[in-house]
Amino acid sequence: MDNLKEFFSIDxxxxxxxxxxxxxxxxxxxxxxxxxxxxxxxxPVLFLGRELDGxxxxxxxxxxxxxxxxxxxxxxxxxxxxxxxxxxxxxNLAQGDVILTTDHEYGACEYAWEFVCNQAGVEFRRQxxxxxxxxxxxxxxxxxxxxxxxxxxxxxxxxxxPTAIRLPxxxxxARAKEFGITTVIDAAHAPGQINxxxxxxxxxxxxxxxxxxxxxxxxxAFLFVRNELQNSIKPLVVxxxxxxxxxTTTGSRFIDNLQWTGTRDPAASLSVPAAIxxxxxxxxxxxxxxxxxxxxxxxxxxxxxxxMEPLYSLDSKYFSQMGIAPIPISDLIKLKSELxxxxxxxxxxxxxxxxxxxxxxxxxxxxxxxxxxxxxxLSELLPKVGKE
Amino acid sequence: MDNLKEFFSIDxxxxxxxxxxxxxxxxxxxxxxxxxxxxxxxxPVLFLGRELDGxxxxxxxxxxxxxxxxxxxxxxxxxxxxxxxxxxxxxNLAQGDVILTTDHEYGACEYAWEFVCNQAGVEFRRQxxxxxxxxxxxxxxxxxxxxxxxxxxxxxxxxxxPTAIRLPxxxxxARAKEFGITTVIDAAHAPGQINxxxxxxxxxxxxxxxxxxxxxxxxxAFLFVRNELQNSIKPLVVxxxxxxxxxTTTGSRFIDNLQWTGTRDPAASLSVPAAIxxxxxxxxxxxxxxxxxxxxxxxxxxxxxxxMEPLYSLDSKYFSQMGIAPIPISDLIKLKSELxxxxxxxxxxxxxxxxxxxxxxxxxxxxxxxxxxxxxxLSELLPKVGKE
Numbered sequence: 001m002d003n004l005k006e007f008f009s010i011d012x013x014x015x016x017x018x019x020x021x022x023x024x025x026x027x028x029x030x031x032x033x034x035x036x037x038x039x040x041x042x043x044p045v046l047f048l049g050r051e052l053d054g055x056x057x058x059x060x061x062x063x064x065x066x067x068x069x070x071x072x073x074x075x076x077x078x079x080x081x082x083x084x085x086x087x088x089x090x091x092n093l094a095q096g097d098v099i100l101t102t103d104h105e106y107g108a109c110e111y112a113w114e115f116v117c118n119q120a121g122v123e124f125r126r127q128x129x130x131x132x133x134x135x136x137x138x139x140x141x142x143x144x145x146x147x148x149x150x151x152x153x154x155x156x157x158x159x160x161x162p163t164a165i166r167l168p169x170x171x172x173x174a175r176a177k178e179f180g181i182t183t184v185i186d187a188a189h190a191p192g193q194i195n196x197x198x199x200x201x202x203x204x205x206x207x208x209x210x211x212x213x214x215x216x217x218x219x220x221a222f223l224f225v226r227n228e229l230q231n232s233i234k235p236l237v238v239x240x241x242x243x244x245x246x247x248t249t250t251g252s253r254f255i256d257n258l259q260w261t262g263t264r265d266p267a268a269s270l271s272v273p274a275a276i277x278x279x280x281x282x283x284x285x286x287x288x289x290x291x292x293x294x295x296x297x298x299x300x301x302x303x304x305x306x307x308m309e310p311l312y313s314l315d316s317k318y319f320s321q322m323g324i325a326p327i328p329i330s331d332l333i334k335l336k337s338e339l340x341x342x343x344x345x346x347x348x349x350x351x352x353x354x355x356x357x358x359x360x361x362x363x364x365x366x367x368x369x370x371x372x373x374x375x376x377x378l379s380e381l382l383p384k385v386g387k388e
Numbered sequence: 389m390d391n392l393k394e395f396f397s398i399d400x401x402x403x404x405x406x407x408x409x410x411x412x413x414x415x416x417x418x419x420x421x422x423x424x425x426x427x428x429x430x431x432p433v434l435f436l437g438r439e440l441d442g443x444x445x446x447x448x449x450x451x452x453x454x455x456x457x458x459x460x461x462x463x464x465x466x467x468x469x470x471x472x473x474x475x476x477x478x479x480n481l482a483q484g485d486v487i488l489t490t491d492h493e494y495g496a497c498e499y500a501w502e503f504v505c506n507q508a509g510v511e512f513r514r515q516x517x518x519x520x521x522x523x524x525x526x527x528x529x530x531x532x533x534x535x536x537x538x539x540x541x542x543x544x545x546x547x548x549x550p551t552a553i554r555l556p557x558x559x560x561x562a563r564a565k566e567f568g569i570t571t572v573i574d575a576a577h578a579p580g581q582i583n584x585x586x587x588x589x590x591x592x593x594x595x596x597x598x599x600x601x602x603x604x605x606x607x608x609a610f611l612f613v614r615n616e617l618q619n620s621i622k623p624l625v626v627x628x629x630x631x632x633x634x635x636t637t638t639g640s641r642f643i644d645n646l647q648w649t650g651t652r653d654p655a656a657s658l659s660v661p662a663a664i665x666x667x668x669x670x671x672x673x674x675x676x677x678x679x680x681x682x683x684x685x686x687x688x689x690x691x692x693x694x695x696m697e698p699l700y701s702l703d704s705k706y707f708s709q710m711g712i713a714p715i716p717i718s719d720l721i722k723l724k725s726e727l728x729x730x731x732x733x734x735x736x737x738x739x740x741x742x743x744x745x746x747x748x749x750x751x752x753x754x755x756x757x758x759x760x761x762x763x764x765x766l767s768e769l770l771p772k773v774g775k776e
Contacts, residue, residue: 022432044410081650238500262469
């Protein structure tokens with residue numbers, strides 16, 4: 001797996017254990033990305049005005065195959081944050097309605113929901129999911145205690161951001177369907193890190209990033225909306241597509257409304273097929289298993305070091321290439337900066353519900369050596385770095 | 389001026405007379421653009437998480453010098469369409485209010501206003517500005533006939549899109565100020581094509597593209613909001629900046645709210661200083677004059693060819709590097725495709741209020757020869773291409 005490092009542009013002087021925040025794109029995909037930009041510059045009107053819709057359709061087709069979804073139910077967006085903003089403003093919520101979520105969600109997306117909830121008099125309810133995790137059944141039961149007759153939307157991360165947990169969303173989506181509750185899934189960290197099958201998942205709405213674990217350049221993400229709900233989705237950026245003509249329509253009101261948001265560089269979306277191809281060529285299922293294996297060992301070693309219990313069983317399916325290990329309460333700003341300055345380790349520390357974690361991402365360009373430097377750094381710094 | 393052609397990547401087999409739709413970026417600026425992207429890929433967390441705000445401030449400073457505005461009153465957005473969407477949703481309009489505009493505005497932006505107006509019971513009123521133009525006084529008087537006690541917003545293009553007219557917005561902004569009417573200026577086509585001085589203009593809100601006439605790569609645009617109004621501007625994409633911390637704030641609520649819209653490639657915005665530098669090095673004021681001169685001759689020749697009057701006096705200041713010439717009513721789809729297929733000329737034809745125009749853009753990479761091919765093409769095709 002070590003030889004994959006050469007495919008990435010990550011500074012060799014940095015031990016990069018934070019793929020989770022912004023991803024990283026391998027050179028062949030990045031090169032495809034910049035080639036699309038060069039092609040645009042050769043004839044901007046031909047490219048953006050006449051070729052783009054067809055090219056985006058091809059990219060949506062490839063993404064659809066990868067995610068098990070129809071290209072007509074997928075539209076490219078710049079990132080998951082755009083996705084939550086589009087959805088939060090599209091759902092016609094009434095005063096007193098409840099959006100139920102967990103206490104493991106991504107802050108920026110919570111802000112988007114709260115912005116809309118405050119205007120509409122809707123409750124954004126965070127249901128506690130206890131750590132350490134015990135079982136899918138316990139997670140589902142604990143979450144479902146938040147459901148009542150006012151619950152209109154269930155909003156969940158497929159893989160949570162602060163705690164890196166693969167939630168059992170399949171079970172929750174199935175139960176929500178029985179109760180007629182709309183499910184909105186934030187898959188920011190999911191595609192590429194786990195195999196996604198949108199058909200089997202059967203959620204109503206899913207948005208996710210291609211620029212994290214799918215290795216695309218920044219600005220590639222998707223919004224999936226189940227066909228029956230597509231007419232209710234309003235564009236965040238109203239543009240030409242809100243009034244398509246017979247010459248300009250893509251044939252779908254959903255795609256027309258959301259695909260064109262004014263002049264921008266569409267190269268990230270167009271590079272999605274190259275990223276899928278790269279993962280295929282390099283047997284990404286195997287890469288993921290190897291990454292998971294060294295991550296599991298690292299979390300286990302950190303737990304031993306700090307003499308604390310892991311947040312989930314290390315042979316569970318609750319994490320893939322991104323996981324958390326507990327650390328004793330420390331001055332996280334100091335810890336982070338000293339780890340970066342002295343050990344060149346880029347890794348995020350998380351403050352969550354009064355606890356602290358290190359959130360480790362392992363990608364194809366990492367090796368066990370990287371994890372060993374992290375552990376060495378933690379072992380030397382944690383005793384020195386006091387409480388905040 | 390001919391030697392400027394080598395700086396651009398435009399396909400040498402195409403006579404590109406449509407800079408106005410999407411712009412075109414010279415090679416040194418494009419190369420800076422792609423270098424920012426490479427720098428991002430080297431250490432995404434350092435770049436996007438820790439360096440970006442400072443780098444964007446430097447770019448806003450350079451843009452501010454160029455536009456005569458404080459960097460604190462400017463925020464980067466992807467394009468003017470985003471600008472109008474942000475503003476239309478931020479202004480607290482009440483039922484019965486009127487937004488006054490002209491009948492020369494850009495369709496996509498009108499759709500954004502109408503989307504909001506339909507929800508709020510606000511009238512979007514298009515005031516006729518007659519062609520041919522006579523004088524600034526007549527334009528202002530004709531426009532002002534649309535003002536009444538319900539007029540809350542005046543929305544105007546600095547340079548109109550379908551008709552390529554430099555409107556006398558200075559006079560209209562000054563009069564609006566006397567009447568307490570908020571002015572919103574769409575400068576999509578202005579920066580780079582004309583000298584902009586936001587201080588002198590004294591409009592309340594201005595958005596414009598850097599990727600058209602300022603020669604930036606696609607996705608570079610700005611929103612200017614007068615300091616006193618900044619607190620009323622709501623983010624279109626609610627993200628981290630809606631709840632900044634002492635560590636993450638830029639020091640401005642306006643910038644915090646609008647600058648970060650989730651992970652995306654910020655290279656286009658960061659290339660704005662390189663574009664300003666390129667224009668400076670190549671004496672862009674002179675380039676513009678030369679472009680204007682050959683455009684004036686071309687419009688005059690087309691008017692002679694079709695035996696129709698120009699839409700404005702050809703020694704007026706109503707056009708700069710983009711202008712329109714009238715053509716007899718034709719099948720525009722056929723005319724456009726035959727001109728492209730047979731003469732390799734990329735130029736837009738406009739259907740506007742029952743009339744038809746060719747809208748010609750002349751940029752530094754064009755020569756008088758390009759205009760001659762256009763005129764030859766029109767002279768041969770117009771007699772053959774029937775009415776629609």
